[in-house]
Amino acid sequence: MSTPSADRFADLKLLKPDGTELPIASLPRPLLLIFLRHLA
């Protein structure tokens, strides 16, 4: 696995549970971002 460079995720947008977009850049820092395998 490679270490991703910051420019690859700087413009990333996630969806809130209501379906609206949220730019990852708008989240507070330092930020622990956990990518889940499954909801449980």
Place this chain on the structure above:
Amino acid sequence: MAKHYDEIRRLGGEVAAVSFAKPERVRAFAEAHPLPFPVFSDPHMAGYRAFDLGRTSWREMLAPRVLWRYLKMMFRGWLPGRVDRDDDLLQLGGDFVLGRDGQLLFAHQSSEPTDRPPVNSLIQAVRRGAG
């Protein structure tokens, strides 16, 4: 992670979880299992790709050491959730800490389904980012 959330907040950090489930499933999950931090949806997996998260194989999923770790997690109270038709059972997860100016302070891409980084290393990275 929920039990370490207060410590991360005390350090000035924040936590966000990302699932590839659709927003409506994330909303239902969050209502049924309230977490102290937000859970977001990434149904097209753009984030999973941006962070170079890999996929495992059925052979790896069913490897005795992986099944044994799942069994231990279940003994500790974890139960697998419902599998949805859209779920990608082979997608792997990962943990990342982003600093204030966008730099990546910590990166852990899971090498197999139960591979997670030590919580202490995550907290140390948050502490570095807050300092």
